[in-house]
Amino acid sequence: MPTFTSLDLQALLPQIVLVAWACMLLLVVVFNKDSSPVLAPFLTLLGLLATAFFVVLQIGLEVEAFGGMLVVDGFSIFINLLLILGGLLTVGLSYDYLQRMDLARGEYYALMLFSISGMMLMATASDLIVVFLALELLSIPLYVLAAFARPDIRSEEAGMKYFLLGAFASGFLLYGVALVYGATGSTAFNEIVASIAVGLEQPLYLVLGAGLILVGLGFKVAAVPFHMWTPDVYQGAPTSVTAFMALGAKAAGFAALLRIFLVIFPSISQQLTPVLLWITIATLIAGNLLAIAQNNVKRMLAYSSISHAGFILMAVVAYGSDAARFDVVASALFYLLAFAFASFGSWAVVMALEQREARGLEFSDYAGLGRTHRGLAIAMAIFMLSFTGVPPTLGFAGKFFLFRSVLEGGFVGLAIVGMLASLISAYYYLRLVVVMFMQDGEPLVHRERWLALTASGSAVATVLLFVFSEPLFGWAAQAVLKLF
Amino acid sequence: MTVDLILFFGLAAVAVSAAIAMLLSRNAVYSALFLILNFATVAVFFLLLGAPFIAMAQVTVYAGAIMVLFLFVIMLLGAEQVQERQKGGWQRPIAILLALVLIIETGYLIFGRGALSAVIEPAASNYASPQAIGETLFTDFLLPFEVTSVLLLVAMVGVIVLTKEERKKAD
Amino acid sequence: MDFILQPLNLVTFFPLLGVLALLFLKERKDLARWVALGASLITFGISLWVLSLFDSNNAELQLVVNRDWIQVAGWNIKYALGIDGLSVLLVLLTTFLAPVSILSTWNAVEDRVRDFMLFFLLLEVGMIGVFLAQDLFLFYIFWEFTLVPMYFLIGIWGGSQRMYAAIKFFLYTMAGSILMLLAILWLGINQGTFYVPDLVALGGIPGDVQYWLFLAFAAAFAIKVPMWPLHSWLPDAHVQAPTAGSVILAGVLLKMGTYGFLRFNLPMFPQAAVQLAPAMATLAVIGIIYGAIVSFSQKDVKKLVAYSSISHLGFVMLGLFALNAQGIEGAILQMVNHGISTGALFLIVGFIYERRHTRDLEEFGGLWQVMPVYAAITLIVSLSSMGLPGLNGFVGEFTILLGAWGAGQAGGSLGSIWYTVIAAFGVILAAVYILYMFQAMFLGPVTKKANEKLKDLSWRELAIIIPLLVLIFWIGLYPKPFFDLIHPTVEQFLTIFQNSTAALP
Amino acid sequence: MFNLVPWIVFLPVIGLLLNAAIGRRVGERGAALIAIAASTGAFVVSVLQFLALNAHPEGEVVSLGDWINIGVLQVPWAFRVDTLSVTMMLVVSSVGTLIHIYAAGYMHYDVRYKEDTASYARFFVYLNLFIAAMMILVSGDSYLMLFVGWEGVGLCSFLLIGFWYSRNPDGKFGTLNAQAAKKAFIANRVGDFGFLLAMMMIFWAFGSLNFDAVLPQAESVAPWIILFITLAMLLGVTGKSAQLPLYVWLPDAMAGPTPVSALIHAATMVTAGVYLVARSAPLFVAVPAAQTTVAVVGGLTALFAATIAVGQSDIKKVLAYSTVSQLGFMVAAVGMGAFVAGMFHLVTHAFFKALLFLGSGSVILALERAHHPIDGNGAHHAKPEAHAAHFDPQDMRGMGGLRQQIPLTFWVYLVGALALAGLPPLAGFFSKDEILTDALLANPFVYVLLTAAAFLTAFYMGRQVLLVFFGEARSNPAKKAVESPRVVTLPLVALAVLSIFGGLINLPGLHWFTDWLEHTLGHDLAHVTEFSLIVALLSTLLALGAIYLAWTLYGRQPLKADQTDPLKARLGALFVGMENKWWVDELYAWLIIQPYQRLAAFLANVVDWKFWHDWVHDSLIVNSFQWLARFLANPVDLGVIDGIANGLAATTTGLARGLSFFQTGFVRNYALVTFLGVVLMLGYLVFSS
Amino acid sequence: MVPVSYYFALSAILFTLGALGVLIRRNAIIIFMSVELMLNAANLLFVAFARSYEALNGQIYVFFVIAVAAAEVAVGLALIVAIFRSKQSIDIDEISSLKG
DSSP: OOSSOHHHHHHHHHHHHHHHHHHHHHHHHHHOGGGHHHHHHHHHHHHHHHHHHHHHHHTTOOEEEGGGTEEEOHHHHHHHHHHHHHHHHHHHHHHHHHHHTTOOOHHHHHHHHHHHHHHHHHHHBOBHHHHHHHHHHHHHHHHHHHTTTTTOHHHHHHHHHHHHHHHHHHHHHHHHHHHHHHHHSOOBHHHHHHHHHHOOSOHHHHHHHHHHHHHHHHHHHTOTTSOTHHHHHHHHSOHHHHHHHHHHHHHHHHHHHHHHHHHHOGGGHHHHHHHHHHHHHHHHHHHHHHHHTOOBHHHHHHHHHHHHHHHHHHHHHGGGOTTTHHHHHHHHHHHHHHHHHHHHHHHHHHHHHOBGGGBSOBGGGGTTHHHHOHHHHHHHHHHHHHHHTOSSSHHHHHHHHHHHHHHHTTOHHHHHHHHHHHHHHHHHHHHHHHHHHHSOOOOOOOOOHHHHHHHHHHHHHHHHHHHTHHHHHHHHHHOOOOOO | OOHHHHHHHHHHHHHHHHHHHHHHOSSHHHHHHHHHHHHHHHHHHHHHTTOHHHHHHIIIIIIIIIHHHHHHHHHHHTOSOOOOOOOOOSHHHHHHHHHHHHHHHHHIIIIIIOOOOOEEOOOOTTTTOHHHHHHHHHTTTHHHHHHHHHHHHHHHHHHHHHHSOOHHHHO | OTTTTSHHHHHHHHHHHHHHHHHHSOOOHHHHHHHHHHHHHHHHHHHHHHHHHOOTTOOSOEEEEEEEEEOSTTOOEEEEEEEOTTTHHHHHHHHHHHHHHHHHTTTTOOSSHHHHHHHHHHHHHHHHHHHHBOBHHHHHHHHHHTHHHHHHHHHHHSOTTHHHHHHHHHHHHHHHHHHHHHHHHHHHHHHSOOBHHHHHHHOOOOHHHHHHHHHHHHHHHHHHTTOTTSOTHHHHHHHHSOHHHHHHIIIIIHHHHHHHIIIIIHHHSHHHHHHHHHHHHHHHHHHHHHHHHHHHTOSBHHHHHHHHHHHHHHHHHHHHTTOSHHHHHHHHHHHHHHHHHHHHHHHHHHHHHHHHSOOBGGGOOOHHHHOHHHHHHHHHHHHHHTTOTTSHHHHHHHHHHHHHHHHHSTTSSSOOTHHHHHHHHHHHHHHHHHHHHHHHHHSSOOOOGGGTTOOOOOHHHHHHHHHHHHHHHHHHHOOHHHHHHHHHHHHHHHHHHHHHHHHOO | OGGGTTHHHHHHHHHHHHHHHHTTTSHHHHHHHHHHHHHHHHHHHHHHHHHHHHHOTTOEEEEEEEEEEETTEEEEEEEEESHHHHHHHHHHHHHHHHHHHHHHHHHHHHHHHTTOTTHHHHHHHHHHHHHHHHHHHHHBSBHHHHHHHHHHHHHHHHHHHTTTTTBOTTSSBSSHHHHHHHHHHHHHHHHHHHHHHHHHHHHHHHSOOBHHHHGGGGGGSOHHHHHHHHHHHHHHHHHHTTOTTTTTHHHHGGGSOHHHHHIIIIISGGGHHHHHHHHTHHHHHHOHHHHHHHHHHHHHHHHHHHHHHHTOOBHHHHHHHHHHHHHHHHHHHHHTTOHHHHHHHHHHHHHHHHHHHHHHHHHHHHHHHHHSOBOTTSOBSSOGGGOSSOOOTTBGGGOOOHHHHOHHHHHHHHHHHHHHHTOTTSHHHHHHHHHHHHHHHHOHHHHHHHHHHHHHHHHHHHHHHHHHHSSOOOSHHHHHOOOOOHHHHHHHHHHHHHHHHGGGGGOTTTOHHHHHHHHHHOTTTSOOOOOOHHHHHHHHHHHHHHHHHHIIIIISSOOOTTOOOHHHHHHTHHHHHHHTGGGHHHHHIIIIIHHHHHHHHIIIIIIIIIIIIIIIIIIIIIIHHHHHHHHHHSSSOHHHHHHHHTHHHHHHHHHHHHTSOSOOSOHHHHHHHHHHHHHHHHHHHHHHO | OEEHHHHHHHHHHHHHHHHHHHHHOOBHHHHHHHHHHHHHHHHHHHHHHHHHHTOSHHHHHHHHHHHHHHHHHHHHHHHHHHHHHHHSOOBGGGOOOSOO
């Protein structure tokens, strides 16, 4: 058996392209320092598009590669495209912002590309050790990016906190992998499934391993009680990084979570479901309630991001139910997509208002936006409504689909908690809208083309894609996981 | 009690004491040294478990490279001692309590609910030779291996980004 | 193109054209006003065209637009619009009140006129959609969507407490609707469709489940109506909203709640409806009395009218849960009546507010002397609101009471005539608060200097209010055309309803 | 001919619309002419109906079109022409027209005294509206249509009582008139509540609201249902016809201009209740208990109101209470089944009570004109405020000796008073006598009540005439009073003639009116009451006695200015009670109005606002949210507790940290939370599975 | 003849001690070291299980983990150095400006 087949190449090609491109970008940056503020983002865009091209080429493929360590299936393709979309939007957000904030260094984009490659690997990984490595690959650049606004102490602090807690959490993940390995003798999904099918000597170790893996991934997606880093890091990190992190880390984390739980842990769903359930409920409640108390928009969005993790987790809770299994994936993916647009859009607005020294981020700084910058305010309002789940926005469709899988799984109580959570969330999202439209003020706003474009594009997409959500959801529904 | 067991308990005692000592040391340098001791002990365990290659890697990479880096930074920053105001905070007692609970849980797991039947015998000679490891590494585990290389590259870039003097100041 | 030109699509989405125009037009106040007025008038015209296409002998849904929308992954969501006797009047009411309200803002709204009109037209889309949607998913979209523009209308152009009121309005309504969303999902999953006629035809929901589903839907609708004791958002919203907002809020938005009961709760969960009818009627009756009593003690005219809505909608609810022809037809007509009368009352309050910038009853008195035309019109509207025979309010109230009385007879849904007796007592209390208001505003000598030089109604204001007066008299004297529109659908509805409750144990 | 009947409504409506549109432009004369023409037109149509009925006494139902049609509920706009309705039409339109004419003169002055000449046209708009509504009431073919008129006249009553809405009854600025109007409307609404209930019961018992479908079936429905219907209807009657306990609005209604008092609050509207009972005769007859109740209510009202009338000093108040009392007679009559007698009294009462009111109006006008003369242009010589002493032109204590100054008014007033007192051969004698005769046969208790009331009636009318027209003038204006113009006196004369000869329509023996109504009521219900000489003699003697008594008190030694009523000395506390209307208004205020206001204020301010609005929403929901949010953010604030433990120096920093939240910013805390989660989860997994 | 359970127990104790270090020490460097201890505990477990399965893959994982640990440490120490430059401290409790 050859160790590296064309099939393997085909499966890994997007990541290879991406990593190679990142390396090239590094070289370009090193030797072409002065042009990097413009050149690097341009090259990054190209690289992402090239990667997207190779991902698109994979559509329809459903293969295992590298002896089962890697799987390309509809699910991974969906997530990868979503991640690339996130990358593209991040570039749109970063271009002006980095220059404005004196952060325009080429390494930024390279690190971002590396991180995306880690995320994509995470979506395709089909072996726990690869998951672990992918997690580190996506995290380490993020740690650095969070601290990118050095020597701003807030940024450094964000990086430090993220790093410390991230390392702490990945310790748990690794230990969980070890336990799973101990229980089954392997870390490859296909072999784990096979040995579970044969019967385990000590299934409890598998359960505990799964629990610890949940800790590690829960940290990445910011699930309570592993969420504590989120607000501080979101607030301290450069906003473009925050935006990137908010979607990328979450999407990758959920990709791994979904794949791991749906592929290898269905048999122990009975034990895991209560854990997931309580984590979800805690996430929903804490995320939303804490968001109410915020006066800083970045922090508010951080908590909102926690709450959205809770919503997606709602779908995951039902993973053990046969009836709901397919909808779990589809609705979680769709929700991520809906979240992506609203999230990037809202960060774009935040960045348009952000001033140096972390000013311009309080709620009060948004007063009067509806009068002075109508388009921006309307866009922000649309994102807030999408977050709340009010039609006609993508966020509503996301919630609607999501709640079906919850109900199909039979979790009526959870559904009600989720509904209440979205009700609470309306309170703080609306607060921002109130401030923007109903209070008077003279907000300081940067008029930057790419930011405006990202914001308005996301806003239009949030509404229009809702109307035409059938193909999108259909696509998400076809993004099935390859099972063993 | 067999020799194996005596050896195990002896080494385990060393490892645990080293870890505890690391925790309790005032001076970061001492902590680092205790950690090295701990790592070395674990390396011995690796040997016992028939993993000579890993044991060597442990000693060279961990105890050697990584810990030296630690010590270097400690010295560089002059950060041997952080003034740990010993105050009756909640953090510490709760942490210790939780740690105890975790250990009890694990104990209950291991000795109460799910003892593993496997017993470790002295290793066969050809098990896990560096040669075998190398071969596996570059065939079956090609992908993670490559990923690791990227990871190290990224870490390198990250370190440069983080420690490079700001251009602005240089200008 | 054919699809777009479907009458119901046109009537629903035509205001969007106005929205688009407003989005790209320059910020010029008059232009924005005319564009909005034009759009709403054309929409009204289209709705009249729809009316002309509407066959009042046909009890079924008509002019149905039904096409697949989201048909993947087990979803069976349709884009379905349809009109029948239950909704035709409410659609007309909406399209009629919209231009009226827009006219009423001509001088009242000077700030961000373009945005105001934009939100207003969006609101109109939502409201019409609510009354036409025949797919639960689509319905929910319109239903929730109406919150957004209304929220802005209150929050930006409202009174001093507008933000509080806006958020409260939004949260209260949303609190109810999320429960309904769950119920909708349940239906979609278990019945395999969201299409309302199919759901009604399918039936077969077990009794206890029906009970919960009914309550979940009712949560949304009861808050919207609002039924006592869920009304706490209403005075805030009304008092703070700009005049046009109040008119639409009282005129149409509240009807969405009662309409929801009629369109969804009763036919889809007939058993539960019968079971819960006494409970709902009790709340309705409490609302009637409570609203009337509380109105009496208000010092703010707008608040008084707001509380009176609680009382009036109590009548509508009572009529619906009488579950007989008189009750339901009366309730539908009363929805329209309340829209007209209370809408007119809010306009009237708006007129005086524009002149005096206060709504405190103690600031008025003796206005009849100063503004006789205004007084006369107010008198007529007030009388309509308190149900004077010959005016519209009476026809609705009387038929409702009659229906409720019938439901109190043996075999009826309520089982006791006491509901009706108490509700009829509300008629007395209505006279008490309306006359109290009328006296405080118009009778007695002119005591405040500021009132001495007030101008009587302008031609524009007359143009706003007179169409409403015409309707007040028309419905009061000759409601037959209106009943004719309603009647066949209600008859058929009742037949189906009786079959489905009789078939089940 | 019958097809013309809708015009009895249309003509006044046209009149009112015309006046509403152009009334102010065509001047007083024009406005009055339009209104009078409309009213006369209605009268002519009524006469035509009368003639047509003579040819076809079975009458006809003229339908205009559908009104409310829902399932079995089919109510058309239909007019009923039969002898009963045409009787009412004739009374309403004839008296109405006369009063229109009268008002044309009266209001000319009144609007000037109230300084609001623009209201002249408005008055006639209301008056025509009233005629229209009253016509709907009497001609409607169904209970529902009757109810339209019923409420419509209530509205007119409201509008006309509050006609001088910015004044008090004494002419000063204030809200008392408006309040009186409101009181009338609300009291009527209470009655309407009963009527509504009755209608609903009727509909569900008979399946229809049309008279033709209901009345003939009365026997086939369970008696308790009929009892309910009739008692509920009685509540309506007590409201509209000012019976116990709802009569309180009628005396206050005198705040309206005098023609209004004559037309609405004496002759026509208030008799609607009597008409309703007569119309529903088959229902009442079906349940004797209901009949008795109605009769007793009527009898009690008759006596009760008569006692109050004795103690009044306001010329119109006396008449008002007299009206209440006389309505009691009618209600008692129809309650006892003496429908013809009741209707008969209704007709004659309309004549002489209208006469009395208009006469009193003429007296008031005479005094007003003497009090502040008006020049040829119709303008005041002086503002009312300029007069040092306020003068109440309605207070009988300020009158006296007027028969010299205004003889014509005196003579017609005397006719009216004697008719009311029931002296033969005036109209009142026959009708009242018929009622008393029936009462004696049907219900002796009621007979006693009514006879006592009749005695008091004669007494207070004697008192009034003596106080107003005899003796010496007790005030300046009374000395200078001037006779009213012809447009005012002419209707008085006409009504006087009717009051004298009105009794002829149902003379004992001829019983022409009985036969006329028999076409509608049927033979059983329209029985002929035999003339009873004993009853007639007794009542005549009593009346004469009462008049003599009045003379002994007020005629022999006429009242002096500022002298207290001689009756007060004789009756003492009893008279104080009469004077103060037995404190019924105060009782209602204490029993109903104030508690309601307090309840409303409590519900509105405390329950709804403080509790539901502020507390439940703002405190309970919002605050607990925020509290929970803060709690979650800061459950055990490590920083604070650390700080406190370390003494004051650290406390400040600790507090600074402590003010922040559970998100303390300390990584170690964050890690601890994570660790806590891990331990809990593992514990659960280890111990549960 | 040592049962795998013993190794598991040892590794669990070391892991817990590592975690405890993170929780109770304020010196950022020592916290990092504690994290390393946690990873090392996992390594021990991997090797022990690998031995019991007579399989190689467990050892290979350790190899990767060591590499990852190296990368992490490099980045982490760089962060510490960077922060030290700004704050002149590596007391983790002083890095707490972001909160709420």
